[in-house]
Amino acid sequence: MQNVAVAAVDWGTSSFRLWLLDQTGMPLAEVRGDQGMAALKPEDYGVVLETALTKTDAPADAPVIICGMAGAAQGWRPAPYFDLPADLSVLHEQACSVDGMGRDIRILPGLAQRNPNAPDVMRGEETLLLGATLAQGIQERTVCLPGTHSKWASIIGGNVKSFGTAMTGEIFGLLAKSSTLSHFIELREEVSQNSSFSSAVAESLDAPEALLRRLFSVRSGPLLFGEKVAKEAAARLSGLLIGSEIAAFRAETEDVLLVASGKLANAYARALGVAGVKFDQIDAEVLTRSGLAYAAGRIWPERFVR
Amino acid sequence: MQNVAVAAVDWGTSSFRLWLLDQTGMPLAEVRGDQGMAALKPEDYGVVLETALTKTDAPADAPVIICGMAGAAQGWRPAPYFDLPADLSVLHEQACSVDGMGRDIRILPGLAQRNPNAPDVMRGEETLLLGATLAQGIQERTVCLPGTHSKWASIIGGNVKSFGTAMTGEIFGLLAKSSTLSHFIELREEVSQNSSFSSAVAESLDAPEALLRRLFSVRSGPLLFGEKVAKEAAARLSGLLIGSEIAAFRAETEDVLLVASGKLANAYARALGVAGVKFDQIDAEVLTRSGLAYAAGRIWPERFVR
Incomplete structure (x- = not known):
């Protein structure tokens, strides 16, 4: 070649x-x-x-x-x-x-x-941040890299000043596949298209201290209210967790660069929208x-x- | 017999x-x-x-x-x-x-x-609450029943008025046994005896919105700071989660009856103490x-x- x-x-x-x-x-x-x-x-x-x-x-x-x-x-x-x-x-x-x-x-x-x-x-993720700062010339920005372990990095003067990790994707996977919530979770759907996703994001943003207490509703809702609620379970679980992640990084959410692809990008874009956070989006693979x-x-x- | x-x-x-x-x-x-x-x-x-x-x-x-x-x-x-x-x-x-x-x-x-x-x-848990209300004569109380799924019930006029569930124990188990945190978790210890337990409870009570962001420190702390921090990992994970549960039910934490036994009772008693919540304790099996x-x-x- x-x-x-x-x-x-x-x-x-x-x-x-x-x-x-x-x-x-x-x-x-x-x-x-x-x-x-x-x-x-x-x-x-x-x-x-x-x-x-x-x-x-x-x-x-x-x-x-x-x-x-x-x-x-x-x-x-x-x-x-x-x-x-x-x-x-x-x-x-x-x-x-x-x-x-x-x-x-x-x-x-x-x-x-x-x-x-x-x-x-x-x-x-440092390599995506390298792409963002050196190849794209970003000097001052919060970069959100969603995933199994979401990273939120503060870029100041073109350098990575600090960052945090949220185990959002890993906890979603554990709860969706291996917990008492699993029974009602359908993983194939595109969660961000479901209105329950947005309302769950809003719930977590409104009462971010209540995450552990809200998660069980993903099971008890369908148990008490049947199939219609069961269909919303995956969207609701995802929305509660992503909303909670955004609440955890709320102080750093001004002018965010969202680095993601596919369904994950759609979900975070929707959630940042619900949170009223201004953001641009860039494909993760391009930056890598x-x-x-x-x-x-x-x-x-x-x-x-x- | x-x-x-x-x-x-x-x-x-x-x-x-x-x-x-x-x-x-x-x-x-x-x-x-x-x-x-x-x-x-x-x-x-x-x-x-x-x-x-x-x-x-x-x-x-x-x-x-x-x-x-x-x-x-x-x-x-x-x-x-x-x-x-x-x-x-x-x-x-x-x-x-x-x-x-x-x-x-x-x-x-x-x-x-x-x-x-x-x-x-x-x-x-309704049977423990039956023991509390009918056998013990409790009329007005918040009852905390820690466990795989912790329950917090409001007893008013001797009846169960409302309750909530926190998946604290189940999430602890998933993270301790099946996550990227598992490597540093030693399950045999009595977590509430470790000072990291109390400080993790306090961290969650101080910033209850930050749970998803703090959990990863259970891994990154030992990775960066070695064995001493690794020994505190189980206590820290437990403290972050129990502190977050108490934060979620903080509005209902006046005059709590803690219904638990053994290590779980010790951990919640310690955590309620850190939170400054007044409580009495009763053995779960006796109430059952x-x-x-x-x-x-x-x-x-x-x-x-x-």
Whole structure:
């Protein structure tokens, strides 16, 4: 394949995504899989990577830039944490090299907030923030990155000043699949299209202290009021949790950049609307690729068009 | 066995407890097991019950009074819900009979709060409330029944006026056993003895809207600050959740009767203390037995001493 500058990989807990990028950072080919950290032993990562590179016909000399959980203690190689306040233009300087693979492979650091009163870590999202600050030029903004572990980051002067994590997606999954609420939860629907989603968001914003007390209504409502209420259960659970997340970060919700894709983006856009929060939206994958391309361009400048 | 009035059974989601009661309601023998609703098919209940009755040498004519999930739709026989406001002195009148077992077996109803804005149900706790109101004579009180699903009930004029449910115990279990927090959670310890428990309770009471955002610190704290913080993880998780439950019911926390036993009682007593809530404490099993004995005395008065 012509003009391949690098292979860029977003390696999460439950997903693997690889793109071949050209000399301007544009994607030429991609591979997606579910071989995330949770499914892999350290010795598996090299095989998964080389299989994807072969599938995309990547040149033998193409270097690889990786972000995400591949750099966790339980991942491929432990990449360090980069401390706050974080100037992401030098994030790549602390990347961890993976030796013995016959090509140049680097794993980007995560970020650590070493505040004893609000300790926090991220792996993967720093690369989206790199895309937002360096590739998109964002200087002052709250960035909301919804997901299994939603991250809310404050960008000040182009640096990551602080961030917080809400386990919204993980708790939704646990309650939807493994709890006494599960019986009434239908996971296929697009929750944000259901009016119960908006009203549940509003309930959580109105009484954010009442989350633990409201969740059980997702079960007791259908038990007492039947099928019509049961159909709203997934939307209601999602709305209660996302509303609660927004309430938790309300002090930081001025002028938000929402970084998400698909159904998740729709749900958060709707919820931020209910909360009356002004926001712009940008696709998460676009930012991931631009963050990876930026870091790769600093490590291997000769492979990119300046 | 002499003087057995009835067999009294508390049949929960994950536990089975049977007591033989004498003619004054005092326990003569008991059997405990983990054959709760979650582990049983409808056809299993009769076998579990008869095995326990045989083990305690119960007379062939002893009737059986049951409360709890045996009366749920997924239980043994569906017992109805009793509506609010609930005069529990007549709860037994809506008990469900189990036929064909060769003895008189009744399952007590649960309670339903048919309020579309706060739908709620309970099965089992109504019997503790029966013990509190009829056997203990409580007329005006908030009763806190901690557990997998904690219940907070308002007793007014001796009747159950309203109640709410917090899924505190279930969410603790899911997060402690099946989440990204699990790695640092040591379940054997007595959490309320750890100073991190009290400070986490206080954190949740101070900023009750921030629950979803604080939970992740149970993981990120140990990741960044090591073993000392890791040892506090279970206490911290429990404290954040129990503090959040108390915050959710804060408007109802005047003059609370805490109904619990063992470690759970210790944890809630400590947390109510941190919250500055005045409370008395009573053992949950004592109330369950007195509630079952009261209902049995109304159904089979000839078997009890008046």
